Amino acid sequence: MTATSHLRGHPIEHNGKEWVYSDTKESTVETHTERACGYCGEHATPEGHDACLGTLPGVMNACCGHGHDNDAYVQFNDKSIARGKEAIKFMNKLRE
Numbered sequence: 388m389t390a391t392s393h394l395r396g397h398p399i400e401h402n403g404k405e406w407v408y409s410d411t412k413e414s415t416v417e418t419h420t421e422r423a424c425g426y427c428g429e430h431a432t433p434e435g436h437d438a439c440l441g442t443l444p445g446v447m448n449a450c451c452g453h454g455h456d457n458d459a460y461v462q463f464n465d466k467s468i469a470r471g472k473e474a475i476k477f478m479n480k481l482r483e
Contacts, residue, residue, distance in 0.1 A: 396425025396453030426454030443481050451478065 390401040391409070398409040406415045408422075423430045429438030436442055437451045445464055452459030452475065459474040469477050 393425075393453065393455060393458070394419060395422065396427070396455075397422060398425075424453050426451075440478060440482070443478065446481075449474070449478065451475075 392399050392406070394406070394408075394415055399406050399415055400409050401407075402412070407413060408415060408418070420431070424438065427439055432438055432441060434442065437449070437453075439451050440449055443449055443461070447462045447464050447466070449461045450459055452471075456475055457471045459471060459478070461469045461474045461477050463469075
């Protein structure tokens, strides 16, 4: 049985040695920065942020979930973390 997951909206699998993209079998370590989001099709910003989020004020780091709301998170500068739908709600409010 192969372990599977998602990385930035792309299905990935473990080949026994490393995580690879399910479609191309390329190493995620070597190519993850070159791939656009598998959900929205946008590349990360030059700063490395999810394109749909950009830079969020008062946020240390965040992930939109790339089509998987339960994977979304926001880590605030005080190191507290919102996850899932709570994080999506907060991101949407900041982008208004």
